[in-house]
Amino acid sequence: MIVLGRRALLRGMGAVGAAAFIPGCSGSETPAASARFFERIGKPVGIQLYALVGQDPVEDPAALFAQVRNMGFGEMELPNLLGHEPAALKAAADAAGIPIASLHVPAKAFDLTGDGLVFGDNPGAVADAAAALGVTNVVIPFPVLPDDFGVQEGEQFPQAISRTFQAATLEHWQASAELFNQLGSAMRDRGITLGYHNHNLEFAPLGDTTAWDVLMAETDPDLLKFQLDLGWVAQAGRDPVAELQSLSGRVVSLHVKDIAADSGQSFYFGMSPTEVGSGTLDWANILPTAEAAGVSHYFVEQEPPFAMPREEAMAQSLAYLQNLEA
Template sequence: MSLNLFEAPALGRRQFLSGLSAGAAGIVLGGSALAAGRRGFFDRIGKPIGIQIYTLGDEAGKDIDATFARLSQIGYRDLELPGLLGKTPAALKAAADRAGLRFSSIHLPFQGMPGGGSLSLMSDPQRIADDLGALGIFQGVAPIAPFPVNFRPQHGEDMKAAIGRSFAAAGKGHWQRTAATLNERAAALRPFGIVIGYHNHNIEFAPVDGTTGWDVLVSETDPKLVHFEVDVGWVTAAGLDPVAFFRKHTGRCRWMHIKDVKASTQTNFVLSMDPTEVGSGKQDWARILPAARAAGVEHFYLEQEPPFTMPRIDAAAKGFTFLSRLKA
């Protein structure tokens, strides 16, 4: 964003500048730069601070008017839905309107995955278009790859370990099929004006058959059809630098999950992290957020994983306060 230089109303700009001492000109120009430097990141780029409603857990849908009113009071305006929250699209849209909020994206899980719900990426395109249209949304994001066929934990195995093992066993072919499905569904929904994306965890970055699931998704999805929602918490948990990650994938990143992690988070590929409130962890937001914007990110959604050390809505408020004051 360029700065507007001052103008002299009576004199030509060059004449006015020539009449100033070098020191005075420095003070004026320096003051303008200082004022610009005091602006917060989101104010500077003209984008709202959003939130993924998943952050608030199951409680969010129990009294949707109260939930949305509190989010509006905090200062949020842009929402990403994890699903329909057990409501009709019309009821959700009406509640958002009452609170002065808008939806800009919704997660559309692959059919058959746990928690898929009634609306999925594999639903009839007309049904998806009708539901998203009622919500005022034209963007849908697959929240995770479909689980491998016959996925089930082994005896004594926890869910995270089971997921990591099953994706590793499924091999490169599973990611190729996922990429093909994303291309097909994005092409089917494009005539309705719906944009499709994919949200990463850290399982995508595990080595598999000489590559990674992520590299397969990036190389085998059509960049004109499929975009990415970058969750920097999971990028960090995979041992990667979010700034370098955004630079590498400029032009493919449309959404971002602003997620913080503690320094105790160990590199892994099995959905494990030590989460914390945004601004309280090790993420260098003053570097990450500008890199995300430069890479093409249009929507910034705060998201936090459990376990929480405070009520979820308080964590959302704490993160918003931090982000609203951040200079970057």
């Protein structure tokens, strides 16, 4: 399947060319714009590869990228380096004909980083990896963990995260904002846009404010952009449309993620995931708002557990989005 933006262009060209053979049509008339959202805006539907492979290394990235391209996705975001060198991933993506548009890199190491690429004290190494991938968008996918973070005996990683951030202080989030500004400055100097990806925990009450409000107020809009994960926004009881409007010009990309009606509200994980279009989010209103807010990339993602094989879930989400009229 051809990348959606290119497909829309080719269809438009074909319609103009065919107009000369239609009775009563001069060939100079402009064809009606498509009502399908992604054809109308001329951008591809992308995928965050975490939805297909999780955080595990990938034995054959060339085969994975070809699969993603054949599914019909037009670009992809890497959850890490998948256990390979950046140059090898770039070569595999080029061979498959699908660009790598974004890369997740944690600010500090934690158990789910997979390949060990983190900002830490060496943002230059992240910039070098991004350059080798041909990527100009790097996203911090998770909050900064306290230095004393650890998983207690009998505790699962998500439980440890929940316990840690329920105890996180205002000062912790202020220090995180300062770090993000520093990293954003270092990335900007290297021609890279830095973003931050939310979960639901940023929206939990923090005294008379929230961590999200702290990040909004204390990060420089020129240094830190956002990747808004709409599933986690909705899980926290927030309105995705309102969040997009309030962040207009600052959201570079979306995680297009849906939640089931029984998800309820929570601030520390606890989501009932579902395929895009099968849940509660109003995509016909959300996506045009995202376009107006200046969003450039739309990555389908879904949290486990899956009700069907991951590939089928992603195909179902893609089909819904490709046919969505908005």
